[in-house]
Amino acid sequence: MRSYDEYCAIAKSLDVVGDRWTLLIVRELALRGGCRYTDLRNGLPGIATNLLADRLRELEQAGLVAREDAPPPIATTLFHLTPRGQELRPVLDDLFRWGLPLMTEQKPDDAVRSHWLAGALEVMLTDHSPEQPPVALEVRTGDQPITVEAADGDVRIRLSAAENPDLTLSGDPQPILGLLFGLRDLEAAQTAGVTYEGDPAVLERIRGSFPSLSAADYTPRVSLPS
Amino acid sequence: MRSYDEYCAIAKSLDVVGDRWTLLIVRELALRGGCRYTDLRNGLPGIATNLLADRLRELEQAGLVAREDAPPPIATTLFHLTPRGQELRPVLDDLFRWGLPLMTEQKPDDAVRSHWLAGALEVMLTDHSPEQPPVALEVRTGDQPITVEAADGDVRIRLSAAENPDLTLSGDPQPILGLLFGLRDLEAAQTAGVTYEGDPAVLERIRGSFPSLSAADYTPRVSLPS
DNA sequence: CAGCATCCGCTTTGATACTG
């Protein structure tokens, strides 16, 4: 990308990560840790292979990504974020939150990956009853099952099936997220094709509350002259 | 921009604000409040006029920007952020912070605008001595003077000259920021052409501390299967 | 198969000129 040529921190940030696909590559590496080239392609459906190679080279040069030649048993190159790359997490988290209201719309040809949903769940869900015994929720949607464990006030997300889930939800991601974020009740979710097995009370324990528009004021950041 | 077609909050955010120039337009409106078309052009040096018009239309459609036909005395259209647009402030703030280390390099053809620097100062400076009487600093660089007032633990930034500044700094923006962010001492700043008038002790009062790389760990956000 | 490089048609951008 052409530089904006502005002596401004935001512009300089965008000089580095403002290109198409770049932040999504960082998202993949932030969510999944070390990735092979092929993993990245799978997590970025639609990216042209030459673009992925280009972006990885640029990110490496900018010091956000490092490549590591994995030892003999694996024998493949792994890409991972450097500390400088990890520092983009606040940006990704904010974009996650800002974009959540847009998740109410799921276009028919939207690709779905469970680790994206897992990221959203991690940002949104909390354990409202730390004193209660741990509970486990299994979510079956996307390309692999997601396990949500609430214990001692913390919520942990794993991309695998649960051992003995207290509740299992299956169906399309959109109504399931609506249910977990408190936008739909169980009945409405069922109408949208969600099925469950187990104890629905788990929902009260971990449900997130949707960020309502916080009535931001219109005052500019910096007061202007006269 | 073409949609990424991903059911992911970050991708959906970038579908809206991921285009070239878009976030910088939001930056302008966030920093300066209501802007005329011409103000925006001045704050976005190098943007093609048709692109600015396109982006404003897209932002309006997406509900982030509203245009307002100002009453007779002004007789011009003003653009401002809607509440939904204001909600991007956390994203802008994080990009501000992430990009600060890049400000150590000032390319010869980088444009400079005081309100960008004011944004950086607002994010970075704090009043370390709330119990002390208020102090005022005037910074002379960029296209207009900046006033930094520290009082009662708060720091306020204005884009205008100070009444009776306790300290005035003049020179290139890069060494001045270095000085204010604690990367240079006064002597080093002077070597880089910064001049001052008044009491340098003001610096101790408001100086920001530079975000050192916080040794982020490499653990992925979501644990992977097996 | 993993990790690219090359080629080609299309879209987006940048620069400039022009208009109500």
Added chain:
DNA sequence: CAGTATCAAAGCGGATGCTG
């Protein structure tokens, strides 16, 4: 002041081919 119109150049998406 607030845009629209035009056109060349750069970037992108998709397909394909190459190398270990």
